[in-house]
Amino acid sequence: MNVAVAKTGNGRAVSDLFTSAEGRLPGSPSVIAARREAFETYERLGLPHRRIEEWKYTDLRALVGEVLPLAANPDAAALKRAADAVKAHAIAGARKLVLVDGVFAADLSDVKALAAEAGFRTSRETLEKDAGLLTTAPTDAVISLNAAMATDGVVLDIADGAQLSAPIQIIHIATAASASAFTRSQVAVGKGARATIIESFVAAGAKAYQVNDAVIVSIGDNADVAHIRLMDDAPDAVNITSQFVTVGANVKFNVFNMTTGAAVSRLQGFFTLAGEGSELSVNGVNLLQKTEHGDTTLVVDHAVPNCVSREVFRAVIDDRAHSVFQGRIIVRPDAQKTDGKMMIRALLLSDEAEADNKPELEIFADDVSCGHGATAGALDDSLLFYLKARGLPEKQAQALLIQAFVGEAIEQIADDDLREHVIGIAERWLERRQ
Amino acid sequence: MALLEVKDLKVRVEEREILHGLTLTVNEGEIHAIMGPNGSGKSTLSHVIAGKPGYEVTDGQILFMGEDLLEMAPEERAAKGVFLAFQYPVEIPGVTTMNFLRTALNAQRKARGETELMVPDFLKKVREVSKSLNIPQDMLKRGVNVGFSGGEKKRNEVLQMALFEPSLCILDEMDSGLDIDALRIAADGVNALHSPKRAMVVITHYQRLLNYIVPDFVHVMSKGRVVKSGAKDLALELEESGYAQYEDA
Ligand SMILES: Nc1ncnc2c1ncn2[C@@H]1O[C@H](COP(=O)(O)OP(=O)(O)OP(=O)(O)O)[C@@H](O)[C@H]1O
Ligand SMILES: [Mg+2]
16 A cells, blocks of 8 residues: 555545555454454544544644554564664663564564563464453544554563563564554563563654554552653654553552654553552653654543552753643542642743643542642753853753753662663753754 | 953943943962952952853953953853852752763863863862862762752862862852851862962952962952952951942042
């Protein structure tokens, strides 16, 4: 299928997206039927636009316009380029699971080492038999599209009590230009387990590609888990990711997201605190320049009493970029003693930079402590002057203050190597400003 | 050639003239004290020399080693050897003092075409200087000046001065907020830096500091001008008589 066809007339071209991909999508006839249904939902809704409340600030019809055709299976040359990208973006010591243009690449992955500590299958294998992976709550047009089109992903099963000796890094690599990759993964962490999961999104030379990813996470009681997502796509890419997270009792779950690429990105995270005594911390950094649009939309649902949730979010917005943060905290009638807070700070580096914050508290219990705060401002001139008076050129002085600004969110990453890796990505973003 | 020549300098802030034709010459190796009542323009002069934005120079000039200082960005001035120890050092949360010191020192060296200082050499130097200034190592791991006491902030300024080795040091009320022991330590630090090549301009309200840092010249500033200059005894006279006689000069 060529792009020209995808651009002509709305309804028919969209159908082509599915029919031309159908033969390559894994699944028994019943799975394919579920996909077809999901696709019909997507077709009925179309891409989200500004009149859909949740997408008010991120009008995909205006920003993206069309969904590009499914990327071809990576050939040998693509895998070669992907291998180089793996080297550049792998975190030392982590066990890698690599997806190239939405297809699992066993040769680039550490399946053997991983299998010793955790259950692993590809989503492709899982979907051949069972459509369960395709169901999520909530759902919307982009999630339905993902369910219809997902080619692959990873399914991780971390057993009760497992203490992973190394982090697991899922690396999504784009090698195909002007094409889409649809991935869907699942991570199930058992009771009392300890694990660190990292997801990296990078390009290996590809331009103007689109990523639509979905991750379904469940965390068993007493588990201690860190989940880090590093969205460092090509500057003209599109990345839409949906996370669905269910947290058990007495869990410590630390989530960190950083966006340093993509022309248009949206991370939507749906977190449900389903067991008492858990601590959920969701932190994020958006570093945006040029005309980039970065949206982080989080829903934290306190379904049970006695949980703590913390959201610390920092956006650095340069040029004519646009950052969106929407954070909703829901406290159900039973969820007494909930402690839920969110703090959003935006740093505007240019007069044309834009930040939209939409915090929402929906509180149905009476004995709770919830709150949110938001600030937006420029760099402090007196600090800049102090640094310049000590010999730092303007951009370097700015860089130091920007690093300090995002540091408060990055500091929440406990592991030293991982934190350094994240700081390295932020530093490269700063260098692109120079 | 003089190290610093301020000639008939007129400066406005927000449409109001603060310096009304100030002249001051500082040669290598000299120590100058500037005294004067609150609001006479001492900090304004130091800020204009350091290159702080917001000041409009309407007349006069400032030469540093014969070059037009006003044409240079603040960071160029720093790299060339101008250092201002601020009256009110700012706090920079999230930037550790150590990281700040290293970044600043290397930026200055780079601007001068010198190589970066190796980390071990840098650490050794910081350790030596901070020890002599009685600055505990763990303070260097904190954000720049964050949670520092007034005296600690001032000592941190002297620490930077010692590391960067500037040729012109302007100390704006280094003694304010320091207890007697801290004052002596900081003054010792300053004296240790004094050399035939390095000049100091010490802005103060108190003769006491000048017992430790002994000036070659004392200038009285009033209403945006230097109204009297003399030897160190002038400071003692001022302590006796106050500024009243200069107020309508
Ligand atoms: N940014 C500014 N806006 C308006 N007026 C200013 C500004 N900065 C300085 N001034 C004014 O300029 C004058 C000189 O101030 P400056 O701080 O230079 O005095 P100083 O001699 O250092 O006083 P002190 O001994 O109290 O430190 C004062 O009247 C002050 O109010
Ligand atoms: Mg002053």
